[in-house]
Amino acid sequence: MTQIKTQKLSASLEDYLEAIFNLAAKNAVARSKDIADQLAVSRASVTGALRALSKKGLIHYKPYDVVSLTEKGRVEAGRIIRRHTVLESFFKDILGLNPQLARESACRAEHALGQRVVGRLMKYIEFATIQTSAGNSRASEFAHFCKTQG
């Protein structure tokens, strides 16, 4: 029992939570209108999502009030953001894709990959970033890296 998992969020609710996190980080609070703009979705859709997130205990939501994350929501949002960041970094820094495409791809891929994969990918990025040479195969270097750094 490594972690208590929040009953899994749908891809779209993850997007909403991510947007709320980002807006709150930038503007101190998140307003419904801004969420709608950021996700290019109607205000009506946002209301529905906010209610869903609230029911799951991830945000503080009261009609006509600003939105903020609960503790649980902050944790969950952190996970989501980390996933996004790792993927974007991989696409950009490792594969060398242009930033625009890297970001888009990260957005679309992030909902498909679980903790284990993302964790491993993160390690791989570290590995690939740090490591610069050596006489053995990539695979064995990476395996070794995982063991020693893990």
Place this chain on the structure above:
Amino acid sequence: MTQIKTQKLSASLEDYLEAIFNLAAKNAVARSKDIADQLAVSRASVTGALRALSKKGLIHYKPYDVVSLTEKGRVEAGRIIRRHTVLESFFKDILGLNPQLARESACRAEHALGQRVVGRLMKYIEFATIQTSAGNSRASEFAHFCKTQG
């Protein structure tokens, strides 16, 4: 104008096409029942999907008959299979994830990534597989590899 693109398939239609390709490769023909089993959906759902794929000109479909791919469908299925294979290989051979998780992750991620990303990823796998040593950074080696092999 490098390619005429089939109006984009939904994730689920891609899955159906992939399953049809695999079944046809294995059994010579694809039957509705087998598709349903492979994708773990009801037979009724398969009928709906077959109609959709047929309307897009990707399969030959007639009620109560076996299913086969059109030329267009074969091309499209090839793309999808390649994408899947590349991802699965990356997760398994590069990240070193267990085969089971690698396959699952590939299934879920494959719908999120476009040609450009998959192409680049494929090159990266080649690179990482072939390359065993050298004195320069991974990034520059890969960039060089892309230029020379590109």
Place this chain on the structure above:
DNA sequence: TAATATAGTATGTTTTGCCTAACAATGCAA
């Protein structure tokens, strides 16, 4: 304080993808 602009909500519809249950076709076996 009343008018108006802005923000939020309710309602009803659409699309997509799946389901179950009932019905139809096919084909094998007695």
Place this chain on the structure above:
DNA sequence: TTGCATTGTTAGGCAAAACATACTATATTA
């Protein structure tokens, strides 16, 4: 060749996620 099991289709529904339109609440400001 009749009869039953298997396979395929149809019909009817449900749920998620989005939208547009219309209405309500709040805030601003004249």
